[in-house]
Amino acid sequence: MHRDYDITVIGGGNAALCAAMTAAEAGAKVLILEAAPKPYRGGNSRHTRNFRCMHTGPLGPLVDDYSEEEYLADLLKVTGGKTNQHLARLAIRTSEECLPWMRDHGVRFQPSLSGTLSLGRTNAFFMGGGKGLVNAYYRSAERLGVDVLYEAHVAHLELDGGRVTHIDYTYEGCACRIAPKAVIVASGGFQADMNWLARAWGPAAQNFLIRGSPYNRGVVLADLLEQGVRSVGEADQCHAVAIDGRSPKFDGGIVTRLDCVPFSVVVNKNAERFYDEGEDVWPKRYAIWGRLVAAQPDQIGYVIIDAKSLELFMPSVFPPLKADTLDDLANQMGLPADKLRKTIDGFNAACGDTSAFHPTELDGVATNGLEPPKTNWARPITDPPFYGYSLRTGVTFTYLGLKVDENAQCSSDQGPIQNLWAAGETMAGSILGQGYLAGFGMTIGTVFGRIAGREAAAYAN
Structure with a gap:
């Protein structure tokens, strides 16, 4: 191991790797400190499937075109306008050049998946999913001479005189200290710290499930915020989706997501509907359902579909509950059968002509x-058998993070911090005020990871 590193990157996911590779290509000697064990390296990136990409004309697996203005309009719709448009446009505009760069660094793409995602024009899917991307990047980083320490837990970054002077971390049971020329923080949000979530959301957070890495506990984020690094975003804003209620507490990943909501009736524990299941195409609205379920009694919801809808969405990782009658399904799901029957009867009576039905x-x-x-x-x-799923709030990542400028540089009230940059989920709140757009987290991580790597290397050199 080299002791005199130009740049230390904290984190081991997509943004961290993009930063590390970009800096190494600029001639910097780079060390990655990844908190996870090697088999779990990559943070939330290993659970991703695709990258949302602007393009003029076909590009790689993407068909037709997807303009900057349409991309921005999609983002403004899901965020309700709560976004930094300057940084958002930077991410969107730069995404077009990222896809060839990703391919040059080992990522392979495939046509968009079938089902209700409808993303063939807007999102490029990774061959082998997020884990394929992460592994490809680690291979490329190794070829570029980037060093990696796994199970390296960063405890403190010392700020003094407007710069980071050293990093304290533990590795193999030993307390370590390193003093690189520049630091890039790409260590995600705080969603795996259930106590922090509960401070933001109240006791309801104890019923949340964490879709991603259990190693994203916000230790570095908290350390920097306590030292006056500027923050962005609210603690109770996050990328939260409704996932299968039988999912594990941590690390269930993308496969726990349910795409059946548009074709269903969704009720709470009292068998009452509480929102429009068909508000928009699923990639634009799926991320609101985590927050909707969080607002229901006991933070749980229930999806009801019938036989004619079973093949219209991507298969679920756990099979649905199945029954020949609604009463039997209600009993299996612990719902009041009479109330569920009344809700479904009322819904059915309100349905009109369905001849124009189009699932995508x-x-x-x-x-x-x-x-x-x-x-x-x-x-x-109406068509038996009937099927049911339970829904829980699945938190992907939190939006409270480090505020950055267009160069991915962090700052305090005294001005820019000379040698500190941030990328990925730990600064995504700089762009995402609320809501989410499928594949946009990977866009932010890739664009700002590369920017951070470029800027840190220029400073170190």
């Missing part, structure tokens, strides 16, 4: 006189 685009097949309405894909739940 907004079809306007809506309910009449029902509150809340279902504005698309509203077909009666």
Whole structure:
């Protein structure tokens, strides 16, 4: 191991690797400190599937085109306008050049997956998923001379005089200290710290599931915020989706997501509907459901579909509950059967002409006189057997993070911190104020990882 590193990158996921490779290609000697063991390296990136990419004309696996303005409009819709448009446009505009760069660094792509995602024009899917991407990047980083320490737990970055003077971490049971010329923080959010989540959300957070890495506990984030590094975002804003209620507490990943909501009726534990299941195509609206479920009693919801919808969405990792009658399904799910029957009967009565039903685009097949309405894909739940899933809030990453500028540089009230940059989920709140757009986290991580690596290397050199 080299002791005189130009740059230390904290974290081992997509943003960290993009930063490390970019810095190494600029001639810097780079060390990655990854908290996870080697088999679990990569943070949340190993659970990803795709990268949202602007393009003018076909690009790699992407068809047609996806303009900067359309991309931004999609982002503004899901965030309700709560975004830094300057940084958002930077991420969007730069994404087009990232896809060839990713391919040059070992990432392979495949056509978009079938089902309800409808992303063939906007999102490039990784061959082998996120783990394939992470492994490809580690191979490329090794060829570039990047060193990696696994199970290296960073405890403290010492800030003095507007710069980081050293990093304290533990490795193989020993306390270690390193003093690189520059530091890039790419260690994710704080979502795996359940106590921190509970401070932000209240006791309801104890019922949340964490889709991603159990190693993203926000230790470095908290350390820097306590020393006056500028923050961005709110502690109770996050990328949260509704996932299968039978998922593990941590690290269930992308496969725990359920894509059946648009074709279903969703009820709470009282068998009452609480939101429009057909509001928009799923990639644009799936991320609101985690927060919706979090607001229900006991933070749980239940999906009800019938036989004609079973093949319309990507298969779930756990098979659904199945019953020949709604009463039997209600009993299996612990729901009041009479109330569920009343809810489904009311929904069915509000459904009209379904001849225009189209599962992959907004079809306007809506309910009449029902509150809340279902504005698309509203077909009666009538064909046995009936199927059911439980839903829990699955947190992917939190948005409270380090505020950065267009160069990915961090700052305090005294001005820019000379040798500190941030990339990925730990600064995503600089762009994402609320909501989420499928594949955009990988866009942020790739774009700002490369920027951070470039800027840190220029400073170190």
